[in-house]
Amino acid sequence: MKVVVAGGGVIGLSVAWQAARHGHEVVLADPDPGRGTSWAGAGMLAPVAEAYFGEEAITAFGMAASHRWESWADELRADAGSDPGYTRKGTLVIARDHDELAALVPLHEMQLAQQLRAERVSAREARRIEPALAPAICGGLWLADDHQVDNRLYVRALIDACGRAGVSFVHERAATCAPTHVTLDGGIDMAADAVVVATGTWQPVIEAGGEQIDLYLRPVKGQIIRVRSTNRAVFPTRTVRSGPIYVVPRDHGELAIGATAEERGFDTTVTAGAARELLTKSWELLPGLAEAELVEVMAGLRPGTPDNAPMIGRLPGGPILAMGHFRHGILFSPATAAAVVAMIDGGEVPEVVAPFTPERFAGATTARRQAKART
Amino acid sequence: MPQPDPMIIAGEPFSSRLVMGTGGAPGLDVLERALIASGTQMTTVALRRLDPDAPGSVLDVIERAGSRVLPNTAGCFTAAEAVLTAKLARDAFETDWVKLEVIGDEDTLLPEVTELVDAAEQLVADGFVVLPYTTDDPVVARRLEGVGCAAVMPLGSPIGSGSGIRNPYNLAIIREQVSVPVILDAGIGTASDAALAMELGCDGVLLATAVTRAHDPALMATAMRHAVEAGRLAHLAGRIPRRLYARASTGFEGMPTLSPDPTGPEATRTYDDRPDL
16 A cells, blocks of 8 residues: 655654555655654653553553563664664652652552552662762652663664665655645645654644544643763763653763753744753752753654643544654654554554544534634 | 622622632643633633643633633743733733732742832733732732732742641731732642631632642542632631630520420520630
8 A cells, every 4th residue: 555654753754664564655754854853852761750640541552652662672673774772771760859759659659559660769779770869869769661762863763764664755744634645835746545644743734524624732842951971970871850850861971851841832942941940950860960061952842632642543534643642752653653554454443542532632623723713 | 599709809700719720730631621620710821831822722721611811920030020021911811910920039939029019010000900929928918909909819838839828817917908809829738728718718719739730630629619619608607716615506405305304403504605715
């Protein structure tokens, strides 16, 4: 079958790679594949740390994806001929003061109630695991099942694997996505047996059942800093999270420090306040940061949905949607790709993504149109 | 059923006395259910943390929940900054109502009251309806009323601390000393805190975190709605005085059949002449 994938972030690339592996003829349309939100992110694969009250379906999907990641990374390494930078080292969640420690208690109970592996650690134990941590920390949680991938190596490997599997790249944005054709910004029309929309926060015109659909997606801005040090003793060796911030070390000597969550529309400016907040809070965790080289500050836009869960599936008479992955795109990518390819192959929606049907927002779509008309 | 008992701010009636904030909500769906459950008619949002033109944002949620938007100046540290932010909010949200916040430092988030009074004065002169977030200091509350604020919003305890009302005596004094509405703002942790604020005579309660960070935000919002209503009714009904010793709810003279001798001293003895403590 001929498959057109609109959008070349981790979701679009994963779908394209897998669809090509399944013998389909795949075209991927993106002006600059892998350089959007996927490039900005930190690459945490952290369904346990991200688990939250009322989001059990998201956690379950994340755990399923997490279990798939090791073999996924192996297959990708083989297909791409490069290392996607997947490392299994667990994650520490740190309380910087007693208020934060108290706030971890109900989260820990919830994690245990969902049969997730999470273990209370004292400050001393945490610092034995990561000696770079500040002596003033108050303890935390050890999450043995939360890992990480170097998102930029991952994106490069996906692009290479797609190329080797025969995916053709069209460096243009999809303007309209219908069930059996995609119109590019430049006006070129591509027919397809299946169309997959994976455009992140940005929405093409989506045609479903003869109507133009407006998906309920909003950009949630995240600012993230990258620092580098040749003195490895000042950085942790695995992901450390604390309240709203996280620090994620890379094998090549960088440390990603993120992230803000801002409802600012399509705004990707980096601000002094965000940089200060991220640096101050990470400094409290890692007092050796002062000497690190400041490499980059950038902002990405997470594609948010009203319930924080993705939209995977079809609206009646529409293309396949793989949208709204919010904070979880990199983690979910193997599971979303498997579900989407199953839909391409058989037309049926796999059970595992049933909770994420785009049809659950049928009412909200109208409301958003009205809101748009107002502004 | 009680008579309609609206909270009136700057001449406008609100049948709900619960004002909601949106900070800390884990998602927009959750927030929408919580706002609807709270029954609120006024929801405050920070201009600093929101692009009013962004599609599918918290503003749509507030509108669908049937609430008006009260812009606030959260994140401002000086009067000049707060005044400018309020003016930007007036243009962006097309309202001259503003919840005025001028914060002193990031660790306590307590109000910087000298800047607050200064900013309030400027904004009132510019035609704003100013609702200032302030300390629980009755002198400052009087000053804010004096410069023309439409209400005063003293804190119960620091923002997001969930520590309830740390100084109920000050709130009672503020209630006595100002004639504009008093809305308790900040510190509410659970429903009894909101009820206590209303029992102390506050006209309304503003809260966010207690609902948005609860495990089940919509359920806590329902609890808060009931708590504010219950506290208000209790305030109107007039509570009984506190006493050190017990006082039988039914006088012994009312229970002749329970007394072995209906004419004996136990049947006629009354404690009603004991003064309230």
